[in-house]
Amino acid sequence: MVVYSCPMHPEVVSDKPGLCPECGMARLPVKSGKLKVKSSHAGHAEHFDKHAGHSANIFKRKFWVSLALTIPLVLYSEIAGRLGVALPQLEIGNWKLDILTQAILGSVVFFYGGWVFLAGAYRELRARLPGMMTLIALAISTAYLYSVFVVLSGGTKTLFWELSTLVVIMLLGHWIEMQAVSGAQGAFRELSKLLPDKAILIIRNNQFPNPKAQTISNDQNPNLETREVSLEELKVGDWVLVKPGAKVPTDGVIVEGQSELNESLLTGESKPVAKKEKDGVIAGSVNGDGSLIVEIKEIGEHTFLAGIKRLVAEAQASKSRLQMLADRAALLLTVIAIIAGGGTLAVWLFAGAGIIFAMERLVAVLVVACPHALGLAIPLVASISTTKGARSGVLVKERLALEAARNIDTVLFDKTGTLTRGEYGVTDVLPVAGSAEEVISRAASVEYFSEHPIAHAIVREAKQRKLKPLSASRFERIPGKGAKAVIEGMAVKVGSYEILKDDGVAIPNSVREKAAVLAKEGKTIIFVLSGRVFSGALALADIIRPESKDAIAALKEMGLRIAMITGDSEEVGKWAAKELELDEHFARVLPHEKSEKVKLLQEKGRRVAMVGDGVNDAPALTQADLGIAIGAGTNVAIESAGIILVKSDPRDIAKIIRLSRLTYRKMLQNLWWAAGYNIIAIPLAAGVLASRGIFLEPAVAAILMSVSTVVVAFNAVLLRRQVI
Numbered sequence: 001m002v003v004y005s006c007p008m009h010p011e012v013v014s015d016k017p018g019l020c021p022e023c024g025m026a027r028l029p030v031k032s033g034k035l036k037v038k039s040s041h042a043g044h045a046e047h048f049d050k051h052a053g054h055s056a057n058i059f060k061r062k063f064w065v066s067l068a069l070t071i072p073l074v075l076y077s078e079i080a081g082r083l084g085v086a087l088p089q090l091e092i093g094n095w096k097l098d099i100l101t102q103a104i105l106g107s108v109v110f111f112y113g114g115w116v117f118l119a120g121a122y123r124e125l126r127a128r129l130p131g132m133m134t135l136i137a138l139a140i141s142t143a144y145l146y147s148v149f150v151v152l153s154g155g156t157k158t159l160f161w162e163l164s165t166l167v168v169i170m171l172l173g174h175w176i177e178m179q180a181v182s183g184a185q186g187a188f189r190e191l192s193k194l195l196p197d198k199a200i201l202i203i204r205n206n207q208f209p210n211p212k213a214q215t216i217s218n219d220q221n222p223n224l225e226t227r228e229v230s231l232e233e234l235k236v237g238d239w240v241l242v243k244p245g246a247k248v249p250t251d252g253v254i255v256e257g258q259s260e261l262n263e264s265l266l267t268g269e270s271k272p273v274a275k276k277e278k279d280g281v282i283a284g285s286v287n288g289d290g291s292l293i294v295e296i297k298e299i300g301e302h303t304f305l306a307g308i309k310r311l312v313a314e315a316q317a318s319k320s321r322l323q324m325l326a327d328r329a330a331l332l333l334t335v336i337a338i339i340a341g342g343g344t345l346a347v348w349l350f351a352g353a354g355i356i357f358a359m360e361r362l363v364a365v366l367v368v369a370c371p372h373a374l375g376l377a378i379p380l381v382a383s384i385s386t387t388k389g390a391r392s393g394v395l396v397k398e399r400l401a402l403e404a405a406r407n408i409d410t411v412l413f414d415k416t417g418t419l420t421r422g423e424y425g426v427t428d429v430l431p432v433a434g435s436a437e438e439v440i441s442r443a444a445s446v447e448y449f450s451e452h453p454i455a456h457a458i459v460r461e462a463k464q465r466k467l468k469p470l471s472a473s474r475f476e477r478i479p480g481k482g483a484k485a486v487i488e489g490m491a492v493k494v495g496s497y498e499i500l501k502d503d504g505v506a507i508p509n510s511v512r513e514k515a516a517v518l519a520k521e522g523k524t525i526i527f528v529l530s531g532r533v534f535s536g537a538l539a540l541a542d543i544i545r546p547e548s549k550d551a552i553a554a555l556k557e558m559g560l561r562i563a564m565i566t567g568d569s570e571e572v573g574k575w576a577a578k579e580l581e582l583d584e585h586f587a588r589v590l591p592h593e594k595s596e597k598v599k600l601l602q603e604k605g606r607r608v609a610m611v612g613d614g615v616n617d618a619p620a621l622t623q624a625d626l627g628i629a630i631g632a633g634t635n636v637a638i639e640s641a642g643i644i645l646v647k648s649d650p651r652d653i654a655k656i657i658r659l660s661r662l663t664y665r666k667m668l669q670n671l672w673w674a675a676g677y678n679i680i681a682i683p684l685a686a687g688v689l690a691s692r693g694i695f696l697e698p699a700v701a702a703i704l705m706s707v708s709t710v711v712v713a714f715n716a717v718l719l720r721r722q723v724i
Contacts (some may be wrong), residue, residue: 005123022669059116063171066113070164073105074297077161098623099158103151106160107613110144113167135337136170139366146359157360162367199249200241201229202293234296242281242292245451250283259290260452260481272453274480289451290479306430344686364685364696368704369678375649380716381670385663392655392724393647401642403667404626405660407607410652411555412598412620414612415566415576418630418650420542422613424457428518430511439469439536443528445470446485446494450477454526457540458494482526493529504530511537524574540570544579551650552580561606565589567616595619612641613655628653658724667721670712677708 076098106663117140120133147158203225226241231249233238239255242248248261260272263285267611272288274280281294283303343363384398396402413419429436444462447455448469462469472485472492481502482495493499500507507515507527511534515525518539528535552562564585566573573587586597600622601608610617610624618640621627629641630648645652681704683689685696696704 007325059175061169062113062116063168063175066109066164066168066171069105069109070161070168073102073109073164074161076102077583085530085668099151099156102158102160103148106144106147106158106163109164109167110140111399112139113164113171114144117167117170130335135369136166138338139369140166142363142366146363147244149359150348158365164576167368190427196247196249197230198228199231199234200226200243201234202226213363215477231299232336234299236296236299238296240294240296242287242294244287244289245286248281248283248285248287248294250296251303252281252294254279254281255293255295257290257292259292260288260480262286262288262453289477337366340369340682340686341365342696348687361685361687364700365682368681368685368696380713381663381666381719384716384719385659385666388720388722388724389655389659391431392659393645393649393652394656395644395646396642397644398565398642401626402656402660402663403605405524405609406645406664408560408609408626408657410561410563410601410626411609411611412563412565412601413650414594414610414617414620415564415573416542417613418611419564419576419580420544422542424524424540425543426457426461426538427523427541427543428514429536430539431513431536432508432511433530433533433535437610438537439528439538441467441470442487442492442530442535443526443538444496445472446475446483446492447485448472449475449485450483452483454524454540455483458526458538487530490531492531492535494526497525497527499529500527500534503529505529505532505534507537508534515539520571521575522569523575541570541575544576545650547649547651548580550717551653552582554651554654558654560657563601565594565620590616592619595623598623611645611650613648628656655724660706662719662722662724666716670715673711674708677704 007628008236057142093679114137117133117136121130121137124130124134143159143163143166146169147160147163150156150158212458234250240249240252241601244259254275254277256277258274258276260274261281262272263282275292280297281292283298341362345358345362348361349355353361366566382396382402385402389396389402412714416422426440429439431439440462444459447458450456459469470487475483475485476482478493478495478499481498482493484491484495484499485492486492493503497507515537516571519525521541523539523541526540528537555562562580564573564580564582566576566585566587566615567589568587570587573585576582589597594616598608598610602625607625609626609628610620611630612618612621617629621629621640627641629644631651654684681696684694687695689695
């Protein structure tokens with residue numbers, strides 16, 4: 001079996017080709033039998049034993065150790081002597097200590113600091129896909145072998161300091177890149193956290209063959225024999241008890257009981273969903289204040305949650321195949337450098353210039369052509385731009401995501417928790433008997449004892465209006481309808497239209513038409529009865545964030561098209577779209593349909609940025625050209641996105657696009673600075689003007705490398721002054 005592994009991170013393995021999420025290099029094909037498997041998961045990355053030298057911390061350690069060894073090596077070099085800062089030259093017999101010291105230090109740097117590049121090149125060549133590692137390894141190996149040959153021949157013109165500085169610079173580049181690019185995907189682990197560790201299995205025996213013959217309550221029925229088991233022990237057809245506030249362990253159907261379940265993390269529906277007998281329930285949803293007996297219908301890979309996992313994996317693999325185009329540039333650069341170096345060596349040997357001169361030309365070409373500046377050009381800008389973004393409330397997890405943002409022409413928002421607060425709020429008060437404050441006060445006094453999200457919203461509204469709760473007693477929940485309590489000796493009911501029907505109370509004409517209009521906007525209408533007197537009505541809805549309108553206006557000014565996607569009803573979607581002046585919206589969208597909507601927009605030729613915060617948004621976030629997660633959202637959404645809004649402020653999306661455009665412009669400039677000098681330097685290093693006495697020594701070639709690095713670094717630092 002062939003799997004694909006990163007040359008720099010052997011623990012990153014997949015059954016599909018693509019780019020390494022750690023460093024952006026192409027995953028190379030290897031035989032799985034040659035790798036030691038630590039753990040695996042069907043359909044996505046498998047993890048292997050960590051290889052020393054292939055992590056960010058090891059790059060960091062190698063860099064500092066190599067730098068410390070390179071400093072005295074440079075001070076012993078010929079270039080330091082020209083600058084008047086060289087260490088004193090000592091000799092013991094026929095041995096020159098400065099040359100011997102350079103050889104020892106250079107060898108340590110080559111094998112200790114450069115081994116990671118040699119190992120990476122070996123894996124690239126074994127896979128017949130030479131890339132950046134191959135070119136780096138070729139340059140440092142040629143310089144080292146040439147220098148060892150010079151020392152053994154009794155010469156003095158070695159390339160140890162050029163070799164060491166090259167290794168140090170490349171280690172620095174990879175360390176910076178790995179710090180700048182954080183793409184370790186933990187979405188699958190976070191999805192698993194939604195499920196409880198245990199389930200309460202109902203034991204069905206002769207004494208209790210049918211739980212429906214019993215009455216379940218918040219306290220476990222003493223006649224109900226149960227046993228706590230792990231999820232792995234459950235089978236299709238088992239019955240489980242889901243207590244109030246507990247998570248549903250797996251997909252199933254309610255056998256007995258009624259409650260309201262919070263499925264917002266899974267379906268995007270902002271309202272708690274009322275459930276009764278024969279209704280289906282989803283693994284990971286949170287039960288309300290009623291006990292449920294659930295018959296298991298699906299387990300393991302067949303559950304709703306497992307389906308989301310598969311969608312995330314498929315979207316990630318699809319995008320990785322497109323990212324493989326980036327590796328072709330490294331392959332082309334490698335081919336050019338090898339051809340130029342080999343051609344130079346052959347020409348000078350054919351011209352009879354001698355092996356020493358020909359080797360000097362070869363090393364000079366490889367050194368000057370080595371892409372260390374190219375290796376730093378992108379990560380330096382990325383590092384600065386990600387730091388700049390973080391200070392502005394934008395956390396860049398994936399460099400490719402930031403690069404993609406500049407081309408976005410459509411922003412697709414999830415509604416709940418993104419454009420809205422994801423919680424209910426009172427939007428309208430329709431008083432009949434008494435003032436608006438009195439209606440809210442009575443409703444809040446009853447709902448003060450309830451754990452229902454609507455109750456919390458009413459109580460919160462009362463607190464915001466600084467209304468003191470009235471003394472209430474004998475609180476009682478009315479399942480599926482509302483709640484009631486006794487206030488000032490009078491029974492006060494708060495709930496849906498069902499409480500009016502039960503008491504035979506009609507909605508006054510002054511309220512009926514207004515309530516109907518509000519209901520069409522997708523708002524929830526709650527009625528308040530004092531005895532048999534209609535006190536008034538409250539309209540509640542998922543509150544739109546004040547900053548959402550500003551964010552959408554700013555994006556439209558940039559020429560972007562704005563769309564919204566939600567699991568709520570068409571009425572709710574239409575109302576929110578109208579309030580926010582959106583270009584289009586999609587309502588009643590299930591999780592797998594969200595990623596399909598993204599694909600639909602992409603098929604129309606649009607480059608889509610998806611903004612979401614829920615588990616159900618994860619497949620769409622990975623499918624989109626750019627995934628943006630609200631920082632206050634779920635960990636799954638955050639892990640599936642390339643960029644995170646730390647402050648959960650949608651206005652920061654405009655900053656992402658501006659930062660992307662600035663970053664891209666700076667990257668192009670750096671690429672030209674890094675590669676442009678090669679147009680002149682490579683021919684000079686090869687010796688095209690040798691007849692006029694003009695050619696580059698390897699030492700001068702190394703200086704040009706350093707100069708190009710300084711220019712690239714300085715140009716990248718200028719990005720800090722830009723305003724986003």
